[in-house]
Amino acid sequence: MPREREFGCYIHIPFCKKICSYCDFCKVFYEEGLVDEYLDELDREIKNSYNGEVIDTLYIGGGTPSALTKNQLGYLFSIIEQNLNLKKDIEYTVECNFDSVDKDKLDLMKKHGVNRISFGLESINNENLEKLDRLTDKKKAKEIVAYCKKIGLKNINLDLMYAIPGETIEVLKKDLKFVKELDPTHISTYSLIIEEHTRLSINKTHYIDENLDREMYDTIINTFKDYDHYEISNFAKKKNYRSKHNLKYWNNKEYYAYGLGSAGYEGKVRYQHTKSINKYLDGDYMMENGIEILSDKEKIEYEVLLNLRTKDGIDLREFEKKYKSRLDNHYNYKKLIDENLLIEEDRHVFIPENLWYISNSVIVRLLEEEVNGE
Ligand code: SF4
Incomplete structure (x- = not known):
């Protein structure tokens, strides 16, 4: 009997209550009514385009999915359960920010089968956070991580940003110490990129010195040498905590994508959704020229450059x-x-x-x- 095709699936929840200074992701300001309309449209999109393949990794990213109210999250989970054929031992991740998540929302996630939480920690240093225009309360971060572990949400990723203007190795080391104390199963690190049209770029912020950036990268690798450094910027506590969903990207495997600004890959087609919320809510989901049909040569090129990460x-x-x-x-x-x-x-x-x-x-x-x- 032929093996069933297994797909990853990414769902984008673009809403944020505060916009970070470096953010180049597809996001819109949170408005309760707009989120309700968006979830209705997301439901229609999935119904219209999903072909029934088994989903073995599901990643709800943003934006800030945890900015949704508990009711809205419940509605999102019901859309997923009614439409998608989820594999029994699926890896099911939700991205959360410490300032918007709470115990009730985590209980709800657990109840609906979520088994991996990815937190945007980025830094605990006040000057760094001010530059990034982010909020992270150390005490709340500790409490929330402890609560996740208590209710069995043990697979936890922390995102950490470095090379923030003005940051020193000492500041980075304090961030790394805090991350280690939280004892996550997975760590994703990002060297700050100053993208066009972000507040950082408009304010003419400069990159840190390249040698310092390199030193920071080496410091991170050294700090997590007891982890499995399985991708340029990613560390897993053990091999089985590698992000199965992200490995789909790096292994050039197929994945659905739903929602504003998201990008998917099915068969020979890579596609990119519109970043205009109005277009999306009108049912016009794809970006203009957002569908790329790959030749065999292009598929191989993607394979090589993604695998080598x-x-x-x-x-x-x-x-x-x-x-x-x-x-x-x-x-x-x-x-x-x-x-x-x-x-x-x-x-x-x-x-x-x-x-x-x-x-x-x-x-x-x-x-x-x-x-x-x-
Ligand atoms: S929370 Fe994430 S998506 Fe939202 S503004 Fe900040 S970086 Fe961008």
Whole structure:
């Protein structure tokens, strides 16, 4: 019997009660009535486009999903349960912010099968938080994490941001100490990017010195050396706590996406939803020119550049099974092995950890080594 196709699924909840200075994500100010309308439309979108595949990872991200009221969250969970075919041992994540989540909302999540919570902590340093225009109350963060563990929501990710203007190694070390004390199962780290049109960019904020950024990255790696550093910026307490949903992205697997601004991948198609809430509420879900039909060559290019973000890199057996062709028919990767930029071991090709900081340039080098490249 053929195996059922398993898909990931991402659902975007774009509402935030406060807008952070660096934010380039798709978000709108929270308004209760607008959220209700949005959830109705989300329900219609899922009903119209979901084909019934088994969903083995579900990720509700934002925005700030925990900004929804308890009733709105309940409605969201009922939309999911009525429409989607969820696998029994699904990885089911909800993104939360410490300032908007509470024990009742966590109880509700647990009741509806959520088994992984991803918290945007970012920093506990007041100056950092002021620059980011974020709120994080240390005491509440500790209480909420303890409560999650108490009710069995043990799989917890913390997002941490670094390279914030004015930040020093000492400040970062205090953030890292706090993260370690909370003892999460997973940590995602982000070096601050100053995106166009954000408040940071409008205020002409400058990046920190590149050497300091590098030193911070190394400090993070050292601090979490007892974790599994399985992707450039991600750490899991044990291998089974790796984010299965994010691995879908890095392993170039298929995933549905629903909701404003979200991006999905099905078959040969990568698609991007509109970022206009009015268009979305009118049922016009996709971004103009937001549908990309991939050629085989493009699929392979995505495969290579996404896989190489991870410790496991490109699995040559998987590659051959998927593309009925060997990797060296497409890229002369052995040349990069000779240059010590890539390693081949146990039929996996990967970038060594000491080069992850410059992984983008290694990937660009590999793409230049395209066989018969046009
Ligand atoms: S909470 Fe997240 S999505 Fe909302 S403004 Fe801040 S960074 Fe952006």
